[in-house]
Amino acid sequence: METTNGDGFGVGWYPVDGPGEPALLRGVGPAWSDANLREVAAATSSPLFLAHIRASTGTAVQQTNCHPFRHENWLWVHNGSIRDFGRLKRDLVLAIDPDLYPSLAGSTDSEVMFHLALTYGLRDRPIVAVERMAGLVESVARAHGVPHPLQMTVATTDGDRIWAFRYSSEGHSRSLxxxxxxxxxxxxxxxxxxxxxxxxxxxxxxxxxxxxxxxxxxxVPEASWGVIQKGEDELGHFEPAMP
Incomplete structure (x- = not known):
């Protein structure tokens, strides 16, 4: 664990008896010194969980900005950033489905990415939805003259399968x-x-x-997606697409 990732942490986990709404534990301090995290981790069993330690890219250190983000039975974690997010944020937020907007609780680019993916059909076609989210980010960035806007490794799950993505606009993504x-x-x-x-x-x-x-x-290869599921896992090429 990098000691520089001390701007919050989070864990989301699913019940032992199968997919359902996941539980969340999030805090704004460093994970390595949080006694509640140690207690909960020692007493919890789960068939599937996502965990994240945060290094802020400029947004506030607050609980609603800590990953994982949750919507119904879905969880989302992101490592990376949208370049010049402050300039692009308005256009991106306006593209979110109005029915999803009320659940946007924080101020991060990561949560906006999650809600855009939900808008573009994450629950039915996760890979297509994330490719459309990435395509929109790059399109909005071009309109504002922002080069190489997207850097991301993402994991998202419905409690049954995990989808993971590695992509950056400049072709040099963070490791996964x-x-x-x-x-x-x-x-x-x-x-x-x-x-x-x-x-x-x-x-x-x-x-x-x-x-x-x-x-x-x-x-995980550059510009790739992967699916972890019962039986055989899958790996494929990731290509942003216009929504």
């Missing part, structure tokens, strides 16, 4: 990794205590590798 199949790691490291008790169905998507096990992490 997914875990090697646990069955392969069990074969490579049969005596490693850290792997004991983990199901072969366990998968992680992270901004940076955790631990030092060689071969444990695979990079």
């Amino acid at each position: 990794f997914y875990s090697t199949a646990l069955s392969a790691l069990h074969e490579l490291y049969p005596d490693d205590k850290r792997l004991r008790g983990l199901s072969d169905e366990t998968r992680l998507v992270v901004s940076e590798p955790l631990g030092e096990l060689e071969g444990a992490w695979q990079p």
Whole structure:
């Protein structure tokens, strides 16, 4: 954990008995010194969760700006930024579905991105929705003369599947990794205590590798999307599209 990411944290998790509305724990202090986070984490079981530590890109340090963001059964986390968001914000916010606007609680570019993706059909066609969100951001930025506006790694989930995205307008995105199949790691490291008790169905998507096990992490390619789901996972090319 980078000590520079101390502008808040959040965890969203789903009930053990299946998808439903996720619970949220968010705070404005550093995750590493939050006693409530340690208590809740030690006492909570969940089949799927998203976690985030925040480094503000200029918006206020407040609870409503901490990830994950939630709408009904959906969660969203974002690492990155929209360049010159203050100049682009009005046009982007006006594109949000009026029925979704009341749930826009904070002031971040990340939450606006989430609501735009919801506007463009995240619940039915997640990949298309995020591509349209990215396309709108780039279109609005061009109109305002803002170059290379979008930098993002995103994870979003409905409680059953996780969609992850790695993209930037300049073609040099922040890092994103997914875990090697646990069955392969069990074969490579049969005596490693850290792997004991983990199901072969366990998968992680992270901004940076955790631990030092060689071969444990695979990079998500530039301009790609991935889906983690029961059965076979998927990986494909990400291409912004006009809504």
